[in-house]
Amino acid sequence: MAERTGSYVLAERDLTLIETGPSLSVPFIKEGLSHLGFESKDIKNIIVTHIHLDHSGGLGLLLQECPYATVYVHKKGARHLCEPRRLIQGAKMVYKDEFDRLFDPVLPVDTDVIKVARHNSTLSIGRDAALTFFETPGHANHHIGIFDEKSGIFYSGDTLGVIYPSLKRTGIELVLPSASPNQFDPDCMLASMELVQKVGPRRIAFGHFGLGEDPGAVYSQITYWLPLFMETGHEHFLQDGTHEQLKDALFSKVKEYLQNFTDDIPDEAYKSIELDLLIGSMGILDYYKRKSRQ
Structure with a gap:
């Protein structure tokens, strides 16, 4: 379904992607990057607001083409990206027979590329460009929001609906x-x-x-x-x-x-x-x- 799950590209010194969506979104991300003059290998940071598969399910697949990328996620979500078995089980309970069509494949993420996005911490992504992470539970307790002071945009994931x-x-x-x-x-x-x-x-x-x-x-x-x-x-x-x-x-x-x-x-x-x-x-x-x- 079009216009359902968004990924955001921040074209600063360190190319940054917020949200990957599920694996079926990865070809569209690559196409969008190409329109902007980038390739997957140019990505330096990938941030997921939370680990539900409609936001992070494509991460493992995309990382196969992002050799220089670091992943930022809430501390409670990191281990589930590395071992997504429980995420897959939970999503199958919700989506049932639609799971394969919507989410397959869900690939594990290497522990070495993951960093914890701590509350009130910042990530510099370019000259005069930095992101601040905030814990924003409600939709899920492993949820973060990201504020880009330069643009004045708050990336809310699902916390604000x-x-x-x-x-x-x-x-x-x-x-x-x-x-x-x-x-x-x-x-x-x-x-x-x-x-x-x-x-x-x-x-x-x-x-x-x-x-x-x-x-x-x-x-x-x-x-x-x-x-x-x-x-x-x-x-x-x-x-x-x-x-x-x-x-x-x-x-x-x-x-x-x-x-x-x-x-x-x-x-x-x-x-x-x-x-x-x-x-x-x-x-x-x-x-x-x-x-x-x-």
Whole structure:
């Protein structure tokens, strides 16, 4: 599906890539680099915001052509890049028969090329160009965000949700929270959002998909939707509802919201939203199951 997972190229002295996406994204990354006048071997830094396979699954494959690259990742994620068995098992539970089509192959990463992206640490990538890493849990507890002070862009991965470019082209900037099994935590997500607000970026770069030009609008959307998602999810949890039922309930709320703007919503937007809400419903119900055991 087009416009689903983004990789960002920072063309500084040390060519830097943020997110690889899954392995099926690697040919598109190489094509994009070529359009910019680069090759895979020119990459010096690869940063993954978190290790879910839609963000890091193509890392091992891409590294075969990046002999000079160093990988930066949260300390809790590093070992899973080197031994991705549990990542693969977890993704198969979510994506089932679609796993091979979406993610195969998932290749291990050599320990020697990995460095931990520590909270508040910086990475110089060129003259007057440096990135600052921040721990931003919520979507996952092994999540980092990256702030590029030179451009004013904060690379948020999934912590600040998902944006829909097909809607944006119609003048609607919808941002929905991104929940996933099995580490989603809404309180941590709000705390991470507050951290980003304090950093004060001029724009936000989403893992799915593209740039948010108005950070204030992003924060407002998360503040609106996240409590609504959690309230609806709690009701379904108490009623022993399935994640499919929760997805349908959330989709109805989002659809009703969008139809306040126009009845002419692109089909591709609805397809993306339904997919995100299906996975998100798993994450929300999983959160309440974990809470009930505490």
